[in-house]
Amino acid sequence: MKDEIKRILEKVTGESDFLVEAPKEKTHGDYSSNVALVLSKKLGKNPVEVANEIIAQVNQVLIRENKLMIEKIEVAGPGFINFYLSNNFFVEQLKKVDKNFGKNQSLKNKKVIVEYTDPNILKEFHIGHLMSNAIGESISRLFEFQGVKLKRVNYQGDVGMHIAKAVWGKLRNPDMAWAQAYAFGANKYEEDETAKKEVVGINKKVFEKSDKEINKLYDRGRKDSLAYFDTIYKKLGTDFDRLFFESEVADAGKKIVLDGLGKVFEKGEKGAIVFKGEAVGLHTRVFVNSEGLPTYEAKDLALPELKYKYFKYDASVIITAHEQNAYFDVMLAALAKIKPALAAKTKHIGHGMLRLPEGKMSSRTGKVVAAESLIEKVKEMVRQKAADKALDDATIEMIAIGALKYSILKQSVGSDIIFDFEKSISFEGDSGPYLQYSYVRAVSVLVKARAEKVKASLKNPPTSGVGTLEKMMSHFPEMVEKAAAEYEPHVITLYLTELAREFNNYYANSKIVDRADEFSPYKVALTQAFSIIMKNGLWLLGIQAPDKM
RNA sequence: GCCCUCGUAGUUCAAUGGACAGAACAGCGCUCUUCUAAGGCGCAUAUGUGGGUUCGAUUCCUACCGAGGGCACCA
Numbered sequence: 051m052k053d054e055i056k057r058i059l060e061k062v063t064g065e066s067d068f069l070v071e072a073p074k075e076k077t078h079g080d081y082s083s084n085v086a087l088v089l090s091k092k093l094g095k096n097p098v099e100v101a102n103e104i105i106a107q108v109n110q111v112l113i114r115e116n117k118l119m120i121e122k123i124e125v126a127g128p129g130f131i132n133f134y135l136s137n138n139f140f141v142e143q144l145k146k147v148d149k150n151f152g153k154n155q156s157l158k159n160k161k162v163i164v165e166y167t168d169p170n171i172l173k174e175f176h177i178g179h180l181m182s183n184a185i186g187e188s189i190s191r192l193f194e195f196q197g198v199k200l201k202r203v204n205y206q207g208d209v210g211m212h213i214a215k216a217v218w219g220k221l222r223n224p225d226m227a228w229a230q231a232y233a234f235g236a237n238k239y240e241e242d243e244t245a246k247k248e249v250v251g252i253n254k255k256v257f258e259k260s261d262k263e264i265n266k267l268y269d270r271g272r273k274d275s276l277a278y279f280d281t282i283y284k285k286l287g288t289d290f291d292r293l294f295f296e297s298e299v300a301d302a303g304k305k306i307v308l309d310g311l312g313k314v315f316e317k318g319e320k321g322a323i324v325f326k327g328e329a330v331g332l333h334t335r336v337f338v339n340s341e342g343l344p345t346y347e348a349k350d351l352a353l354p355e356l357k358y359k360y361f362k363y364d365a366s367v368i369i370t371a372h373e374q375n376a377y378f379d380v381m382l383a384a385l386a387k388i389k390p391a392l393a394a395k396t397k398h399i400g401h402g403m404l405r406l407p408e409g410k411m412s413s414r415t416g417k418v419v420a421a422e423s424l425i426e427k428v429k430e431m432v433r434q435k436a437a438d439k440a441l442d443d444a445t446i447e448m449i450a451i452g453a454l455k456y457s458i459l460k461q462s463v464g465s466d467i468i469f470d471f472e473k474s475i476s477f478e479g480d481s482g483p484y485l486q487y488s489y490v491r492a493v494s495v496l497v498k499a500r501a502e503k504v505k506a507s508l509k510n511p512p513t514s515g516v517g518t519l520e521k522m523m524s525h526f527p528e529m530v531e532k533a534a535a536e537y538e539p540h541v542i543t544l545y546l547t548e549l550a551r552e553f554n555n556y557y558a559n560s561k562i563v564d565r566a567d568e569f570s571p572y573k574v575a576l577t578q579a580f581s582i583i584m585k586n587g588l589w590l591l592g593i594q595a596p597d598k599m
Numbered sequence: 600g601c602c603c604u605c606g607u608a609g610u611u612c613a614a615u616g617g618a619c620a621g622a623a624c625a626g627c628g629c630u631c632u633u634c635u636a637a638g639g640c641g642c643a644u645a646u647g648u649g650g651g652u653u654c655g656a657u658u659c660c661u662a663c664c665g666a667g668g669g670c671a672c673c674a
Contacts, residue, residue: 324671461612464604491635551639557638558630
């Protein structure tokens with residue numbers, strides 16, 4: 051309906067740069083447009099006058115096109131045009147609510163590849179990875195709701211200096227866990243010149259696979275790391291289609307840089323090969339270091355082609371923390387000179403950083419919160435809270451993961467989260483469990499309706515007309531579009547929270563299942579529609595909907 | 600030093616240049632012999648500072664103050 055109104059207004063005014071939206075304030079109609087304000091500026095006329103002229107023309111179109119769903123159009127405030135829809139429109143919308151409600155075909159059959167999470171083997175999988183995963187998974191699902199063919203991929207560091215530091219640490223402390231060995235090696239690398247040289251040597255050996263003992267140690271560590279990551283992905287509900295590794299693109303990356311030497315790249319200090327980004331307002335970065343090894347930069351140049359070989363994508367989305375924004379600008383500027391077509395299809399999304407109250411996390415200093423231990427801690431809290439409810443472990447985990455994901459997805463993607471356990475993980479108010487609880491309530495009402503043999507039906511809506519709940523539910527598809535267009539899952543989070551609030555209010559103030567009430571079938575149908583929308587919405591956030599809690 | 604983000608209630612977060620700046624937590628007061636009170640209802644509190652552009656600025660420009668990130672061989 052929103053698009054319909056916009057179309058008519060465009061037709062009438064010849065203008066397209068204006069908005070139609072559902073106003074926050076209920077007294078401002080069901081949809082509102084600022085078209086008269088935009089137009090009056092151009093014409094130098096009074097906005098209210100312009101609005102009235104537009105309305106007169108819109109009315110003619112409506113009569114001609116037989117659009118009777120619009121009941122009333124008004125000018126309000128400085129010149130907004132407010133549209134009021136008929137009750138019948140909302141009831142018709144409710145009839146469309148099924149498990150596909152909210153989906154559209156705007157990107158039908160487009161191929162999109164989304165890279166996210168990106169942990170490095172032999173290092174801690176920490177809550178920063180949890181954040182990347184939650185955001186990446188939700189953005190992927192938003193794409194899927196638009197009809198996209200999508201591949202989820204994960205690009206993981208399995209060669210490079212961090213591996214050398216971890217291996218060096220492990221050689222000296224065989225009993226240490228890898229994450230600790232890494233921290234140990236990373237610190238010694240900073241403090242101790244000899245250690246630094248040895249680490250550099252190991253880096254070369256890992257890269258060239260020239261040392262048997264190191265190969266064996268490395269292979270086992272790699273296998274263990276990946277198996278461990280898999281258990282976490284399973285908990286989080288992500289199923290990657292393909293894992294990419296730095297070792298797959300190291301040689302190709304180096305070759306690209308060497309081939310581009312003198313054209314795209316040049317020699318820098320100590321024989322390193324660099325890309326001078328200053329020409330395009332960026333900075334210089336090293337692509338092949340003075341040891342002749344490709345850096346992350348070089349590897350990232352080869353990755354797009356490997357991805358493309360795997361899946362002929364129309365768009366490639368890469369999701370990382372925003373501390374890499376400037377890095378990606380430079381890398382993509384270099385890529386644009388080498389593979390312009392692929393560079394044009396690539397989009398980097400920098401999400402906020404998860405910081406601890408005491409400062410930035412660092413796996414080098416060991417000042418990190420491991421994802422696994424956080425999940426366990428939250429599960430324990432859920433267990434305590436639900437001590438009297440006898441929930442199974444799967445449900446407890448659903449609630450815990452829901453609480454975690456909600457806390458990440460409730461704010462805009464780009465903003466940092468200062469992760470304070472007590473404050474960040476909530477079960478009340480704005481929270482994952484709040485949404486899940488509302489869903490569970492609806493489900494239990496539906497169970498009761500079945501038991502009492504009250505069948506859902508929209509045939510007999512209450513004579514008082516439709517309420518806010520119906521109106522809000524009709525907006526779900528628009529919210530999906532908005533969230534997807536902006537790459538912002540929090541649009542969904544906010545919407546679902548408001549919807550849940552409205553449903554809970556409705557639930558508290560009316561008896562839904564009541565054989566003596568002639569409107570009970572309608573109320574049950576409303577509850578059913580709510581449960582479906584909530585479930586679909588939670589799916590978009592990557593949060594599961596339990597049947598009881 | 601240079602570049603990029605960002606400063607909204609006590610706290611954590613919302614708000615394409617628009618109609619009274621929305622929630623939640625914490626606080627105070629109500630509310631379970633209706634289908635799960637992890638709920639519902641009510642009260643109170645906010646745009647860092649100074650200029651500018653505009654009919655209209657939390658949003659755009661500018662200066663200042665403050666926070667975070669990045670800036671050559673890490674990823």
